[in-house]
Amino acid sequence: MNMPQPGSPQVAARPSIPAVRITAVRAAPLFGESPKGGWSAEIKPEDSIHAIIAVHTDAGITGYGSVFTDGRLAEAALKVLEPLFLGENALEPERVSEKLHQNTFWMGRGGTLTHTISGIDIALWDILGKVTGLPVGRLLGGTYRQRVQPYCSLLMEEPARMRDVVADYRAKGFRAFKIGWGPFGRAQDVKLDEAIVRAAREGIGADAKLFVDAGASDALWPHGLKWAMRSAEMLKDYEVGWFEEALRPDAIDDFCHLRRVSPVPIAGGEVLTRRQSFIPWLTRGALDIVQPDVTKVGGISEQRRIAWMAYDFGVKYIGHGWNTALGVAADLQLATAFPDVDLVEFIGGSPYVDGILAEPFTLDAEGYLSIPEKPGLGVEIDPDKLARYTPDVRSLLAP
Ligand SMILES: [Mg+2]
Numbered sequence: 001m002n003m004p005q006p007g008s009p010q011v012a013a014r015p016s017i018p019a020v021r022i023t024a025v026r027a028a029p030l031f032g033e034s035p036k037g038g039w040s041a042e043i044k045p046e047d048s049i050h051a052i053i054a055v056h057t058d059a060g061i062t063g064y065g066s067v068f069t070d071g072r073l074a075e076a077a078l079k080v081l082e083p084l085f086l087g088e089n090a091l092e093p094e095r096v097s098e099k100l101h102q103n104t105f106w107m108g109r110g111g112t113l114t115h116t117i118s119g120i121d122i123a124l125w126d127i128l129g130k131v132t133g134l135p136v137g138r139l140l141g142g143t144y145r146q147r148v149q150p151y152c153s154l155l156m157e158e159p160a161r162m163r164d165v166v167a168d169y170r171a172k173g174f175r176a177f178k179i180g181w182g183p184f185g186r187a188q189d190v191k192l193d194e195a196i197v198r199a200a201r202e203g204i205g206a207d208a209k210l211f212v213d214a215g216a217s218d219a220l221w222p223h224g225l226k227w228a229m230r231s232a233e234m235l236k237d238y239e240v241g242w243f244e245e246a247l248r249p250d251a252i253d254d255f256c257h258l259r260r261v262s263p264v265p266i267a268g269g270e271v272l273t274r275r276q277s278f279i280p281w282l283t284r285g286a287l288d289i290v291q292p293d294v295t296k297v298g299g300i301s302e303q304r305r306i307a308w309m310a311y312d313f314g315v316k317y318i319g320h321g322w323n324t325a326l327g328v329a330a331d332l333q334l335a336t337a338f339p340d341v342d343l344v345e346f347i348g349g350s351p352y353v354d355g356i357l358a359e360p361f362t363l364d365a366e367g368y369l370s371i372p373e374k375p376g377l378g379v380e381i382d383p384d385k386l387a388r389y390t391p392d393v394r395s396l397l398a399p
Pocket of ligand 1: 180213215244245270
């Protein structure tokens with residue numbers, strides 16, 4: 001073995017990178033085109049449930065992130081967090097985010113502050129990538145893949161319309177689909193539930209992947225374990241790849257039971273925030289697939305740790321950051337850094353995903369998305385496009 005000799009120039013010394021200081025963090029709430037959630041209290045155009053975050057620095061480099069909460073809450077959280085992040089080194093995302101978490105735990109950890117730290121953390125990873133010239137996935141430890149399959153997430157519809165909607169997205173190139181929320185379960189009609197799933201399977205064809213999301217984290221979900229067990233049996237007949245949020249989001253004992261008896265894999269976890277919240281779900285074996293949302297859970301730093309924890313428990317990780325192009329971009333970078341990530345959520349027909357980037361995401365011939373290889377998140381916001389969905393894009397982008 002050739003050992004480097006002492007003093008030999010085996011590796012050229014790199015000049016150290018000076019600190020890049022945070023000078024401002026701004027939020028831009030998105031309005032007007034929030035995708036319908038299928039919630040019992042449906043989202044209105046004047047509601048803001050997503051916000052873009054910009055972290056500005058003294059190096060003139062700006063990082064971007066995304067937060068899944070009401071924009072007013074994100075703006076208030078930034079005011080609270082400001083003394084903690086101003087002047088911090090933007091090249092240390094995990095340390096800075098942990099500082100924000102640990103200094104605010106008494107103000108309601110897991111809520112608005114955690115959501116907002118998520119957007120800051122994503123933006124800090126973006127900055128670290130831009131300064132080092134590396135995509136975030138490389139910074140997270142490696143590149144397992146160059147592309148990943150997006151599953152097209154669509155609201156449940158009445159059967160005839162469901163068939164048409166999924167067929168339309170199939171024609172656009174998607175080969176994996178998730179249908180969720182809407183009348184499924186809420187109409188209290190198991191025959192209708194089955195008819196919707198059958199119509200979706202017919203619309204996408206036998207060769208496409210199909211997943212079903214009951215959306216039981218909705219307000220006043222009417223069903224319990226027996227409904228979920230019966231529905232899981234039905235889904236098996238349509239080759240459904242997982243059953244998501246089949247139970248109320250805190251019903252961990254029922255999730256544990258359902259996972260053991262269900263013939264289809266059980267998925268959930270989108271409403272959990274903070275890595276610590278995932279510990280009982282993993283140690284107790286409540287899920288086959290865990291779906292943290294990078295724009296809520298604490299950002300890339302937190303999601304990376306949850307995904308590795310899940311991996312070591314034999315649980316599959318699939319990201320839920322579908323809500324803006326920046327959430328998707330973060331999920332794509334995470335998707336390259338883990339051995340077994342074969343899917344990423346991608347909502348069909350959202351202007352916040354398709355309509356704010358200089359180069360929108362496009363599917364390849366097999367229905368996959370390339371994982372950007374440019375520095376940082378590898379995507380670029382188009383200010384003119386973004387201005388359609390937020391009233392003051394200038395103050396977001398102003399250093
Ligand atoms: Mg869901």
